[in-house]
Amino acid sequence: MFENIYSPVQKLVIKPFNNLFVKRDDLIDPYISGNKWRKLKYILEEAQSQKKTHLVTFGGAYSNHLVATAAAASRSGLKSTAFVRGEQVNNEMLLLCKLFGMNLLFTDRESYKDKPALFNQYFRENNDTYFIDEGGASNEAVIGCAEIIDDLKDTYDHIFCAAGTGTTAAGLFKGIQKHGLKTKLHVIPVLKNGSFIKDEILKYSPNADNLILHLNYHFGGYAKTTPELFEFIKSFTSKTGLLLDPVYTAKMFYAIVDLQQKNILNIDDKILALHTGGLLGIFGMKDKF
Structure with a gap:
């Protein structure tokens, strides 16, 4: 069951980015999806x-x-x-x-x-x-998520992931350090007061170099949303063909776009976003679209 997965890296064609890629863990399985x-x-x-x-x-x-x-x-x-x-x-x-x-x-x-x-x-x-x-959330889960970095054929200036407990981010950071990469890991907590996630990550990888948390993209808290976020989802999906979920991946991609507009990210930087799946969660908010 856990062999021969399909999780390609695809380039997203969306202005103004020249090198924005997505790791499609959402394609692994329709029910055992992504980071799950x-x-x-x-x-x-x-x-x-x-x-x-x-x-x-x-x-x-x-x-x-x-x-x-x-x-x-x-x-x-x-x-x-x-x-x-x-x-x-x-x-x-x-x-x-x-x-x-x-x-x-x-x-x-x-x-x-x-x-x-x-x-x-x-x-x-x-x-x-x-x-x-x-x-x-567990040590076994961190080990599994670290294998995302093992899968990558290329290196990136930045890797982005959304975070609820920090387990997936901890695995990514563990993998980055294991391979001695200079990649910056950007973590987008999807809940209020998400600074604790840094401590969770550092339980597994004590060196905090190149670990960055962006705490202002929670849109009100866990599973909270705003009309602005739903408008972003509709616009982003219509332009890229990539479905997002409102709880995790939409907040992550919103952060990537916003950080570029603030010149924190360069349009030529090589960026990889992890799509963690979870698209079934859209049904819980179908009335908001």
Whole structure:
């Protein structure tokens, strides 16, 4: 399941950039999408090495991570359960989870804050279960995301990625340092007060040289948007043919365009943006387009 992936690097033709490229991790799989595939690769390997048969994880009602975990579990012959944050709802994402066989446990927001306690409450006596943190955050996930740099055939002046927990960014930075590259890693936190992400990244790569966080592109917070962002998505996609999701990749590409307009990026700089997939999340905001 985790071999022979398709994730090309494509050049984007969009003014005024001369060398803007995108790493198409969104093409890896329609359900185990983008960085979710990267994160789950070694998580599943570790779970299976421990002879675990039941994956237990956490997420919101529109979580791409839940869909990815459900799909990966079903393809691997494993059971899956998710603690879903908030009141019981039905939507397109949770429908997919259920079709892949995932058991959904809706959980009030206060209880959801203590994930290990929730896990122990339900599964303390079950030795078959394997705990996967929200979004797949783990050392195994960092190792998987570091392989993005291994995949690259060329070098770049700048690499951009969006960040929620910082796991993908930590993997990218680990890969950059592993290969001794001078590439600058630009991280776009998609939530307010995202400076903590730098600390998460530096847990895995203590040298902060060439690590840059841009904290002003969250558009109000995690999964928050504005009409300006939706207008950007429509314009960008119509010009490039590249679909973006409002939670992560739209904020990243908006940042790239804005930083160039502010002359922080040069139009001739060689820039690579990581498309982390997650396009199913568009359905959670379909009424805003």
